[in-house]
Amino acid sequence: MDTEALKKSLLKKFQEVTADRLQKIQLGVLDLEKETADQAADDVARELHTMKGEARMLGLAAIGQLAHAAEDVLRAEREGRTATEIATDVMLRACDVLSDLIEDLSGANTGTTASEEMVRAMAEVSGQPAPAIPGARPAAPRPTPPPMPAVDSAPVAPVAPPVAQPVVAPAAPVAAPVKAEAAPAKVEEEAPSAAKSAIADRTIRVNVEVLDSLGLLAGDLLVESARGRLRSSETEALFERFSRLGDRFLRLAEQIDISPEMRGLLDRVESDLHMLRDDAFRFVRRNDDGINTLHGNLSKMADHVAEARLVPLSTVFDAFPRAVRDMARTQAKEVDLLIENADIGVDRSMLGDVRDALVHLLRNAVDHGLESPDTRQQLGKPLMGRVRIRVRVDGDMLHIEVEDDGRGIDPERLRQVAINKRLITAVHAAALSEREAIELIFRPGFSTREQVSELSGRGVGMDVVKRKVETLGGSVGVSSRIGRGTTITLRLPQSLALMKVLLVRLGDDVYGMPAADVEAVMRVKPEDRLEIFGTLAVRHRGKPTALVALGPLLGLNGGNRFDRPPAVVVRHGEDHAALVVDGFVDEREVAVKPCGGEFLKGAPFIAGTAALEDGRIAVLLHVPDIMAEVRRMARPVTQAPAAKRLRVLLVDDSPIARATEGALVKALGHTVEEAQDGEEAYGKVQNNTYDLILTDVQMPKMDGFSLARRLKSTPAVARIPVIILSSLASPEDKRRGLDAGADAYLVKGELGVEVLAQAIDRLT
DSSP: OOHHHHHHHHHHHHHHHHHHHHHHHHHHHHHTTSTTHHHHHHHHHHHHHHHHHHHHHTTOHHHHHHHHHHHHHHHHHHTTSSOHHHHHHHHHHHHHHHHHHHHOGGGTTTOOHHHHHHHHHHHHHHTSOOOOOTTOOOOOOOOOOOOOOOTTSOOOOOSSOOOSSOOSSOOOOOOOOOOOSOOSSSOOOOOOOHHHHHHHHTOOOOOHHHHHHHHHHHHHHHHHHHHHHHHHHHHHHHHHHHHHHHHHHHHHHHTSOOOHHHHHHHHHHHHHHHHHHHHHHHHHHHHHHHHHHHHHHHHHHHHHHHHHTEEETHHHHTTHHHHHHHHHHHTTOOEEEEEEOTTOEEEGGGHHHHHHHHHHHHHHIIIIISOOHHHHHHTTOOSSEEEEEEEEEETTEEEEEEEEOSOOOOHHHHHHHHHHTTSSOHHHHHHOOHHHHHGGGGSTTOOSOSSOOSSSOSSOSHHHHHHHHHHTTOEEEEEEETTTEEEEEEEEESOSSEEEEEEEEETTEEEEEEGGGEEEEEEOOGGGEEEETTEEEEEETTEEEEEEEHHHHTTOSOOOOSSSOEEEEEEETTEEEEEEOSEEEEEEEEEOBOOOHHHHTTOTTEEEEEEOTTSOEEEEEOHHHHHHHHHHHHSOOOOOOOSSOOEEEEEOSOHHHHHHHHHHHHHTTOEEEEESSHHHHHHHHHHSOOSEEEEOSSOSSSOHHHHHHHHHTSTTTTTSOEEEEESOOSHHHHHHHHHTTOSEEEEGGGOOHHHHHHHHHHHO
C-alpha cells in the first residue's frame, strides 16, 4: 500500500475511533459536576491526551491544539483556578467544534475560524497562552449546532455525530500516539490491557446492509431446513409403504403352488427385499440425524445473526446527559439523569425509533414533569430533580422505563384541557375513568401548555411516541401519582428480524401472533362464560376477560363452531382479550417480512408475513390494532339520559368529590341533592323522597357502611337503592359494603358516566 493510501486508511480509522472517544469525553465532562468528578477527570484527561497524540501523528493540527487547550482547562478546574460550571460549558462547546472537525477533516489540518476562536476561549478560561495552530487560515465559521427542538416537534439526532456505519463491535484503537511534548499534568497514556487487546483483535466493523441480508438469509434457511425435516418424514413414510407392499407380495407368493425353480427365485427376491428394506431404514436414520443437526446449526446461526444485529442502547443514551443538562438550564432547573443497563442491545433497525421516543419522553419529563427549584423547595423535595431511564429484558421483550420525581399527572386537569381544546365533550370527559383520563396525553393535538415555547406546546409529542412504539409491535404504559412523579414504560420487541410466534388456524389459513403478546391458550368452557353489561366475557385466572371471535373481527367467515372453542389470551399494555380461533398449529421462530403487493400492504391488523415449511404463508397479526378494535367492540354504548329524571342524594364529606360525582349524575339527566355525612343524609331521607342514594365510605359522624345498614333496617326507606362510591378497592372493603346492604359498590378511580349509567339502570 502506498503512503497516500495508508494515510487515507488511517484518517478513516481516526474518524471512527475519535467519534466514539469524543462521546466518552462529553460524558466524562458532564460527570465533573457529580460526586465521581475525580475519576471522570482522569478518564477525560486520558482520552484527550490520546486524541491529541493521534491527531498530531496524522498532521491534524487543529484537533491537536483543541485537545491540548482542553487539557489546560481540565487542569485549571482540578487545581481550583476555574469554576467547574465554567470549565464544563467551555469544554462541551469545544466538543461541538471537535465534532465538526472530525466529520470534515479537511479543516482539521490547519484549523478554521471556529477552532481558533475556541482555542482562545479555552485559553482565557485556563489562564494559559493560546497555542498557535500551524498554517491556520481564515474560513467561514461553522454554525453552532441548534438546540434540541421542542417536545412536540420532530426529533433530532443525538449531539455527537454518528459514525459512518453503526458499530457492531468496538473497533481496535489506532496505534499509540507519538508524544510531541511532555505532558504538564499526570495524563500519561496507559497501555491497553492484554484482555482488551485480545478482544479488539477479534472485532471488525460490518456494513449493516450485510447484516440485514444475513438476517433474511438465516430466516429463509431456517424455514428451508424445516421443509427438509418435513420431506424426511415423507420419505420415511414412502419407504414404509414399499416395505408393507413387499410383505404383501411375499405372503401372496407363499400361497401359490409353484415349481421348485420358481420358489428358489422367489427366495432370492425375498432376500433382496429384506436387504433393500434394511438399507432404506438405515438411510432414513442417517438422513434424520443429518437434517436435525443441520436444523440445530441453522438455528444457532440465526440466533447469532440476530445477536449481531443488536446495538447497545448506550449508542443512543450517551447523548442524553448533555441534552438533558442543556434543556434544564434553559428552564433554570437542575436535573440529575440516571441511566441503568445501557449496555442492553436492541435491533439496529429499531434504534432510530427508540431514540425518537425517548427524546420526547425526556423533554416532557424536564418541561412538564419536574418543578422549578423554588417549587421543589416549598414541597420539601430535593432542589435537583431526578429523571431515571431503566432498561430490562423480559424474554424477547425490552422494557424501557422513564421515571421522574416531579409533579405527576392530574387527571382532572387533563379532562378540562381536552374539553377546552374541543378534543372531547364534557359528557365524554366525565365518562372517563382515571386511567382513561391520563391516556388523553396520547391524543393527537393534545398539550397542557397554553403558550408555545422552545420545548413544548405544539400538541405533537406523546401521540408520536405511542405511534412509533406500536408500529414496532410494542405498547406504552403510564403510571403517575400527583406530587410524586410519573413513570412511562415502553414495552417493545428486542429484535425484529426473527420472532417467536404462536401459529393459529382460522379456517384453512394460518395466522401468527407474537409469542411475547400471548399470555395463555385455553379452551373456553361454557361455565366460564359470562356477560357483563351486554359484553361477552370469559373468566381467566379469576378475572373477566373480553371474549371475541378472531375470524369475524378480521372480516373473515366463521366464528364459534365448538362447544369448547380454543382461544388465545393476548395482552397489550393493561388490556387483555381472549381471541377465539379454530385451532392451534405450533409455536416457532420465523423470519418476519414486510407485506408485499397491494393486497396486504396497509391492511388493518396485519404486521407482516412469514413462510412456513409446507409452502404456506402465515399472516402475522398486529396485536395493538386488534386490541384497539376489541376495546371499541367491548365498550358498552353510553346510555341516553333516563326517560324518568331521578332524584339522587349524594353523600360525601369532600366538596371536590361531591362536585365531580354530581357532574356525572347531572350528565345523565338526573337531579342531585347533597349531604356532607351519613347523619345529615339519614335526616334528609326522613323528610324527602329519593330514587337513589350515592354515598362515600370514610366520613365523620356516620360512615357509608353504617349509613347503608341504617337505611336498610328502616322499613320506610329500605327499598331505596344504595350505591357506595369509594376509593377503597380491596375485595375485603367491597365485601363489607355489600354485607352492609349496599346494592352496588363502585371504585372512584374507575368511575365514569358509562359505569354509573349501567349501575343506575340496573338498580332503577
